[in-house]
Amino acid sequence: MEWNTSSNNKNKMTVINGSHFSNLEAFYEEASLLFLKDEDWKVGTLDGFDDILYGYEGEIIWKDSRKSREDLGFDLTKEFYENKILQGKPFNVTLIQQILDDLISGNGQTLFEILIEIIESHKNIKLFLE
The missing domain is CATH 1.10.287 (Helix Hairpins)
Known part of the structure; x- marks a missing residue:
């Protein structure tokens, strides 16, 4: 997993790697590792995933997004x-x-489309599907 960060939530770049998960629970685990690295709670719902993106500014690159589109299809x-x-x-x-x-x-x-919609609803995030 790649994680580039500054001392705040601005100008970050996070890579979601679709090869690291094949179902929603494993996606939540991946998101928790990436976005909640120093927190004591984990993502467990679609609303929870939406919540952790508030205040995040930067880029999210979703590698192996074609695999995720199928897995979460x-x-x-x-x-x-x-x-x-x-x-x-x-x-x-x-x-x-x-x-x-x-x-x-x-x-x-599909769940994949819902996750994409959640990310895209946050105007301070640029999403790139690879």
Whole structure:
């Protein structure tokens, strides 16, 4: 893992390496190692990943992004939502079923696409897919 940093959160460059993970839990582990190196908590949700990007300024380079697009693609996303539906509370099963139906019909986002959208929603971050 590469990590270049200054003494603050500005002008950083972080490399997410898609060859280091093949599912969402392992992505969270990778993100925790990269972004929370000196913290005592870890990323464990999509919202948590979004939260750790606040205040970050710089570049994120996602190497092996094609592998990640496949690994975090349709099959894993479908399983992700099916597991939430099976778990039930505290999840809004009706809403998750609609999201799953959208995914199956070709109109929903995969986990990879959701992660990209989260990163791109932070205007101080430039994302490069390699």
